[in-house]
Amino acid sequence: METFGHLAHGFSVAFTPVNLMWCLVGTTLGTAIGVLPGLGPALTIALLLPITYQVAPEASFILFAGIYYGAMYGGSTTSILLNTPGESATIVTALEGNRMARSGRGGAALATSAIGSFVAGTIGTMGVAFLAPIVVKFALSFGPAEYFSLMVLAFITVSAVLGSSSVRGLTSLFAGFVIGMIGVDLQTGQPRFTFGTSELLDGVDVIIVAVGLFAVGETLYMASRRYAGKDEIVPLKGSLYMTAAEWARSWRPWLRGALIGFPIGAMPAGGAEIPTFLSYAIEKKLSRHKEEFGTVGAIEGVAGPEAANNASAAGVLVPMLTLGLPTSATAAIMLSAFQSYGINPGPLLLTTQADLVWGLIASLFIANVILVILNLPLIGLWVRLLKIPAPQLYAGILVFATVGTYGISQSPIDLVILYLLGAAGFLMRRFDFPTAPVIIGMILGPLAETQFRRAMTISNGDWTVFYRHPLSLTLLTLAFIGLVGPHIWAYVERRRLRGPEHVPGDA
Amino acid sequence: MLNRRRFLMNSAAAGAGFAALHLTPAFAQDAPQIQIFVPAAPGGGWDQTARAMDQVLRSEKLISGSQITNVGGAGGTVGLPQFVNQWNGKGNALMVAGMVMVGAIIANKSANNLTQVTPIARLTGEFEALVVPAASPFKTAADFVAALKADPTQVPVAGGSAGGSDHILFGLIAKTAGVPATNLSYVPFAGGGEALSALLGNQVAAGISGFGEFSEQVKAGALRLLAISADKRQEGIDAPTLKEAGIDVELFNWRGVFAPPGVSDDDKAAMIKLVETMAKSDAWAKECKNRNWTPILLTGDDYAKFVAEDTARIATILKDLGLA
Numbered sequence: 001m002e003t004f005g006h007l008a009h010g011f012s013v014a015f016t017p018v019n020l021m022w023c024l025v026g027t028t029l030g031t032a033i034g035v036l037p038g039l040g041p042a043l044t045i046a047l048l049l050p051i052t053y054q055v056a057p058e059a060s061f062i063l064f065a066g067i068y069y070g071a072m073y074g075g076s077t078t079s080i081l082l083n084t085p086g087e088s089a090t091i092v093t094a095l096e097g098n099r100m101a102r103s104g105r106g107g108a109a110l111a112t113s114a115i116g117s118f119v120a121g122t123i124g125t126m127g128v129a130f131l132a133p134i135v136v137k138f139a140l141s142f143g144p145a146e147y148f149s150l151m152v153l154a155f156i157t158v159s160a161v162l163g164s165s166s167v168r169g170l171t172s173l174f175a176g177f178v179i180g181m182i183g184v185d186l187q188t189g190q191p192r193f194t195f196g197t198s199e200l201l202d203g204v205d206v207i208i209v210a211v212g213l214f215a216v217g218e219t220l221y222m223a224s225r226r227y228a229g230k231d232e233i234v235p236l237k238g239s240l241y242m243t244a245a246e247w248a249r250s251w252r253p254w255l256r257g258a259l260i261g262f263p264i265g266a267m268p269a270g271g272a273e274i275p276t277f278l279s280y281a282i283e284k285k286l287s288r289h290k291e292e293f294g295t296v297g298a299i300e301g302v303a304g305p306e307a308a309n310n311a312s313a314a315g316v317l318v319p320m321l322t323l324g325l326p327t328s329a330t331a332a333i334m335l336s337a338f339q340s341y342g343i344n345p346g347p348l349l350l351t352t353q354a355d356l357v358w359g360l361i362a363s364l365f366i367a368n369v370i371l372v373i374l375n376l377p378l379i380g381l382w383v384r385l386l387k388i389p390a391p392q393l394y395a396g397i398l399v400f401a402t403v404g405t406y407g408i409s410q411s412p413i414d415l416v417i418l419y420l421l422g423a424a425g426f427l428m429r430r431f432d433f434p435t436a437p438v439i440i441g442m443i444l445g446p447l448a449e450t451q452f453r454r455a456m457t458i459s460n461g462d463w464t465v466f467y468r469h470p471l472s473l474t475l476l477t478l479a480f481i482g483l484v485g486p487h488i489w490a491y492v493e494r495r496r497l498r499g500p501e502h503v504p505g506d507a
Numbered sequence: 508m509l510n511r512r513r514f515l516m517n518s519a520a521a522g523a524g525f526a527a528l529h530l531t532p533a534f535a536q537d538a539p540q541i542q543i544f545v546p547a548a549p550g551g552g553w554d555q556t557a558r559a560m561d562q563v564l565r566s567e568k569l570i571s572g573s574q575i576t577n578v579g580g581a582g583g584t585v586g587l588p589q590f591v592n593q594w595n596g597k598g599n600a601l602m603v604a605g606m607v608m609v610g611a612i613i614a615n616k617s618a619n620n621l622t623q624v625t626p627i628a629r630l631t632g633e634f635e636a637l638v639v640p641a642a643s644p645f646k647t648a649a650d651f652v653a654a655l656k657a658d659p660t661q662v663p664v665a666g667g668s669a670g671g672s673d674h675i676l677f678g679l680i681a682k683t684a685g686v687p688a689t690n691l692s693y694v695p696f697a698g699g700g701e702a703l704s705a706l707l708g709n710q711v712a713a714g715i716s717g718f719g720e721f722s723e724q725v726k727a728g729a730l731r732l733l734a735i736s737a738d739k740r741q742e743g744i745d746a747p748t749l750k751e752a753g754i755d756v757e758l759f760n761w762r763g764v765f766a767p768p769g770v771s772d773d774d775k776a777a778m779i780k781l782v783e784t785m786a787k788s789d790a791w792a793k794e795c796k797n798r799n800w801t802p803i804l805l806t807g808d809d810y811a812k813f814v815a816e817d818t819a820r821i822a823t824i825l826k827d828l829g830l831a
Contacts, residue, residue, distance in 0.1 A: 043548070043549060046548070046549030046554065047549055049549070049555075049558060050558055050561075050562070053562055139704075140704055140707050140708040141708060142708070143705065143708055143710035144694075144705075144710065184581065184615070184668075185669075186668055186669060186695050186697060187669060187695055188669055188830070189614050189668065189669035189670035189674075189830045190830075191615065198580070198581055198584055198585050198588070198615070198617070199580065199585060201580065201581035201584070201585070201615060202579075202580045202581050202585075268701050268704035269701060269704075319704070323703075323704075323707065323724075324723050324724075325703055325704055327701070327704075333549075336555060339719075339797060339798050339799075340555075340797060340798070341797070342796075342797040344719075344722065344723050344799075345723065346722070346723020346724060346726065346727060347723060347724060347727035347729060348723060348726065348727050349723075409548075409579060409580065410578070411580075411585075454694050457663060457692055457693070457694050458663040458692070458694055458710060458711060460660045460661065460663075460692065
């Protein structure tokens, strides 16, 4: 196979001491910025762009790729330990991960996320190396109508995280829609819900909402319960790493997460968040330990989404390397780095810059290995954070959340929003409204709206596009099955159980 | 507090000056420190302009160093008020801005505008391209315009955000062809990448965006280039300008620099000279070539006149499109 020859050549590029050094620097830096909320990989790479004036193209791309993968690893750490997601792709990780950390299994949650990231990152990188041309063809067949149908499917599946009361869950979901609508409407250029504030024209960053509702809200709730003696954090119970049972519960979610994350990441408008929602919903459905979800924390709910976000990070590289299409902020900035070398990323990149592209792919494999080696020993250190007495720990979380939010755009308005949302999060927690649907509504709502309106513009107002396109019809059918399937299943089960008495002659 | 900060900044500048003195004594006397204000997040076109300027100015030894500040958001209308109010009178400061900000000021009904800052120089422009998927029935720009005249609702065109340069060019083309702007079927995408994928997936009839967004796809034969919005034929590009194709429209997505309000005439003249020297250097020409920027230098009063004319033109077309 030709690909193996290319890949071997790529490893010979990546395995020079200098390039290995850049890979190590990149992954370390990436892990660090992943841990900090607010400082994402896109911003970090943008700030490092001037380095392209100094070093060879291979070295700077290996550095950037290390940062990109590293941030995906690091982002889960604060989600799990502090309930403060560092990246939007790790918001779902906080749901079960933080529960696990509170019940003494923080080490296992961190381990399953690091190893799951390694497994999924490696699968995803293999996908980039071997399947890129096929995957990109599939991804391009997704038009606005197909994306809208995908969103419908996502809405149906994520109803799993709505919580026990669907009225409360839907209320939260719609609150998320409203927050997501804030800012300039892309389709018409008109501002919505900005109340004349120019800082709100670009909308509210999803990280601020997640940190406000989860971290600040939680902190306020804990402070109000300080003397009730409830919700004690158990720093560590049992083994630091994963037990045999936890391994057995993790490996399937890793593989499923990787299979969901890679293709959706490769879609031009797929993103890293949707695969984490889907993976979470699927794991919750398939788990044999449903009672652990939302209580002591289920390891499947960490393993799946973590694998999904790393595989989608690899997926994003597919359209970037095969077509020169930047489909995420980080990819866009990496492409502008190509340009400062006078390299025009496009469909010819693979043939004109084979050294660079295969060196980059090989370095992704190496980055994955370095990251898992770097992250596993750190777990012991991270878990010690939980031994800090609650008042100091929560004060630290508050400082961390505030500094991180200010770091996103140095805007005082963002801090006001953070604390308003924190107060809202406290009230929601107090009156038992789930907070996760707010984030899901905020991400999915505007996406669904935009794709719906695009599809309508293109078809000139013709509704039938949603079922005339075969791919769109398939997705809508799946969504329909997801919606009514469980009810029919339950009905059939009831019939079957009562079967013998009511259907005489049944063999 | 403010005095202390200024004191610290001066000493930092002096420190850098001393460092320069040791390295390059001949230039230390007149190599100033400058500050560049970028009203956008790191990584975009304005930020790259600032960083390329910093690089060239330093390599040409025109400055001893520069400090770049990013205040991003809403097409530059979040940063502009800060530059107008807090940077007032700073003689060593520049703001990068361009056509996108002109559009954003009008569409967002911003309280501040570009007449409040001091025009220094227009530096670069990116002309736009009108492309169709390779399988499209449109072979020339005339075919496209004919279809648009027949029924604009059947010709969905992909491009960047509503009211941005791509949308404006589409509006101008339609207006020249006598098609009412309100009937157009424009499909805005958040970035060039997404618009490109809609074209490659045959989801839309045509696309309008910066030439650089499409150039590689055109070279690979995945897209057909119908026309470009430049003023004249471009070397190495096998397509007519819109004017040659019978559509009397010319458009550059230009970028330039402005000094804050209230700077002295001497500072203004010195800054124009500095930027002009940079723009005429070989190093700058090389940066522009690498990044597909067309150098379209225009300084001082001519630049001010150009900004005023472009503002009027954009305001009219945005009104026609129903955005202002």
